[in-house]
């Protein structure tokens with residue numbers, strides 16, 4: 001695994017170090033990935049990250065990693081964030097933005113980035129726009145993955161995540177070679193707490209009310225690229241690459 005595909009890089013915050021762009025890329029790419037939980041945007045981010053050499057930055061990964069910090073060492077804001085996450089609710093914009101700002105070095109990275117799970121609300125998107133303007137970074141596109149609700153529920157219940165490297169599998173559509181063991185690093189594959197049915201319902205409601213309006217925000221900025229998330233991860237990836245090539249953004 002090279003540094004670019006190390007999903008843990010974002011977790012290291014200012015200590016993260018990345019390798020230079022792959023030779024196939026002439027400039028760093030900057031994408032936001034949108035989509036309801038379970039559409040497979042994390043998997044697409046992984047595939048795109050391998051192609052573009054850009055880091056996959058997931059705010060969800062940061063919060064999940066924070067769970068391993070001893071309770072007595074967590075700030076009150078972090079405890080509230082973890083509580084919200086456990087219930088499937090969104091973490092407050094203030095906390096999320098503080099986490100992202102702490103990791104500004106990852107946004108500045110010369111390898112580019114794929115933001116997965118951030119922004120989640122219009123307020124976060126506005127803050128990101130201001131942050132990127134200050135850093136003189138331009139988004140290439142905002143990829144919005146779309147899928148019917150029944151398909152989403154089936155996908156979430158079968159999803160498994162590597163405890164160690166955060167790679168994502170699915171018991172049916174993307175099984176690990178050995179059940180329960182990550183192909184890449186040998187870590188344990190687990191079902192995320194927030195992929196359980198009671199949390200999924202809350203997450204879908206949070207998505208509808210807070211995240212769906214983001215598509216309009218980015219449509220107005222002429223950055224939105226809608227991609228159907230039907231089919232295998234590879235089919236969705238090929239569709240994404242074609243749409244980006246048509247937009248001139250996948251080099």
Ligand code: AMP
Nearest residue numbers: 059060084085089090091096117118120
């Ligand atoms: P994800 O892995 O992106 O589905 O995120 C898992 C959980 O982390 C979400 O259900 C939220 O509780 C929390 N979370 C992650 N990113 C954000 C964000 N940008 N804004 C608010 N909450 C977030």
